Amino acid sequence: MINYQTMLNNGETLPIIGMGTYSGENDRETTETAIRTAIKMGYRHFDTAKIYGSEVAVGNALRREIHDGLVEREDIHVTSKLWSSDHHDPVSALQQTLRRLGMEYIDMYLVHWPVALKPWVDYPIPAEEDFEELDMENTWSGMERCLEMDLCRSIGVSNFSSTKIQHLLDFACVTPAVNQVEMHPMWRQRKLRSICREYGIHVSAYSPLGGPGNAWGTTTVVDHPIIQSIAHKHNATPAQVALRWGLCQGSSVIVKSFNMRRMKENMEALHLKLDEWDLVDINKMEERKIMRGEWLSNHTTSPYRTIQELWDDEI
Numbered sequence: 611m612i613n614y615q616t617m618l619n620n621g622e623t624l625p626i627i628g629m630g631t632y633s634g635e636n637d638r639e640t641t642e643t644a645i646r647t648a649i650k651m652g653y654r655h656f657d658t659a660k661i662y663g664s665e666v667a668v669g670n671a672l673r674r675e676i677h678d679g680l681v682e683r684e685d686i687h688v689t690s691k692l693w694s695s696d697h698h699d700p701v702s703a704l705q706q707t708l709r710r711l712g713m714e715y716i717d718m719y720l721v722h723w724p725v726a727l728k729p730w731v732d733y734p735i736p737a738e739e740d741f742e743e744l745d746m747e748n749t750w751s752g753m754e755r756c757l758e759m760d761l762c763r764s765i766g767v768s769n770f771s772s773t774k775i776q777h778l779l780d781f782a783c784v785t786p787a788v789n790q791v792e793m794h795p796m797w798r799q800r801k802l803r804s805i806c807r808e809y810g811i812h813v814s815a816y817s818p819l820g821g822p823g824n825a826w827g828t829t830t831v832v833d834h835p836i837i838q839s840i841a842h843k844h845n846a847t848p849a850q851v852a853l854r855w856g857l858c859q860g861s862s863v864i865v866k867s868f869n870m871r872r873m874k875e876n877m878e879a880l881h882l883k884l885d886e887w888d889l890v891d892i893n894k895m896e897e898r899k900i901m902r903g904e905w906l907s908n909h910t911t912s913p914y915r916t917i918q919e920l921w922d923d924e925i
Contacts, residue, residue: 614654614880616862618787619810622717622764625687626857627877628655630816630866631664638667644868645671649681651877657790657816657864659691659722660707661734669711688713689790691722691768692753695731697744700752704761719762720790721749724774746774747781754784766790766812772805779809790814790864792821794831795855796898803859818856818863819849836895840888846879853879855892 615623629648631641641664645656649672658668668688675681688711696703704719726744727736753765766788767778775789789806793799793815806813820831831837832848841848853876856863865876 614652616812616860618764618812619785620764620787622787623687624718624788624812624814624862625653625655626862627653627853627880628657628687628689628814628862628864629653629873630864631656631658631668632662632866633664633868636663638670640868641667642671642674644873646675647870648873649675651874653873653877654681654685655687655689655862655864657689658711660693660696660703660710661691661722661732665690665707665710669713673712687717689718689720690716691720692749693732694723694725694727694736695729697721697726697749697752698729700749701755701759701761704756708761715761715763717763718766718788719753719756719764720766720768720788721753721770723769724767724771746778750778750782754782757784764788772802775802775805775809775811785809786811788812788814790816792817793856793859793861794818794820795837795852795892795895796820796831796834798859798893798897803861807860812862813860814862814864815856816864818865819852830898834895836891840884840891843888844882844884846882847875849875850879850882851884851888854882854884855889858884858889 615625618624629645631645633641645668656668656672658664672686672688676683690707692700692703708714708716724744724746726742727740728742731740756762757765764787765784766786768790770778770789770791779785789811791799791802791813793813794817799813803813820828831852837848837851841851849872853863853865857879867873867876
């Protein structure tokens with residue numbers, strides 16, 4: 611029997627395949643249609659964020675499917691994220707997220723990035739003068755208040771390196787349930803997974819295919835000869851092999867496609883079985899950081915060199 615969920619360190623469960631809702635076009639109708647289709651396909655985990663601009667569409671689609679009786683709220687897992695300009699007041703930020711979603715609570719609230727921006731910065735690529743000093747202890751205290759107020763069921767982080775995780779644990783009363791980071795067969799996050807495993811923090815992988823379709827992503831992962839060969843061996847697709855690899859590491863994966871065929875293909879990765887030799891071959895692949903911070907450091911001036919430094923301490 612296929613296990614579609616994993617248990618978190620606080621006793622809550624997390625569906626191991628989630629649907630990402632970031633879209634460059636950010637068309638509300640397209641997003642709502644894709645989410646409703648995804649529910650019919652069996653998706654139960656939906657990942658959004660304030661900066662994605664998709665919270666309203668996510669809430670509209672989920673509420674409609676719940677109202678129509680196609681799914682129960684208890685069976686749906688909604689993740690959203692604290693944007694970097696809201697570190698001063700996570701409670702108010704989450705209350706605004708809940709209003710946009712039209713929900714009483716979300717299942718997971720993540721600190722989106724371990725950097726702080728000035729309160730008016732509501733765009734994804736900030737300027738150098740938009741950054742300010744981060745007081746992570748104060749931020750995490752606010753995240754814990756969100757939990758105490760039942761605004762969310764779990765709290766966690768995103769884009770936190772091993773060093774950032776260990777620093778957070780020096781003062782946290784509640785251990786993060788999740789660290790959502792970029793992870794795929796060409797960036798395997800071995801050190802980070804080891805640290806998170808030590809503290810019972812679940813690693814959730816975004817861009818598990820290497821991020822094709824994103825400005826910072828390429829098709830290097832799914833085009834790799836090893837991935838292609840394994841896919842041919844199992845009569846599967848390269849995307850399914852990459853996703854199954856992530857699941858084999860004990861991680862959940864956040865996939866992002868509004869294309870019906872690819873959405874179905876991604877879900878079918880649950881049925882693929884990789885053998886020991888497949889995993890050995892994947893571990894032979896050269897690691898390459900195909901990720902947002904790298905792209906931004908090459909395409910903007912100094913601000914996102916700050917982001918790049920977050921990854922250079924061996925995330």
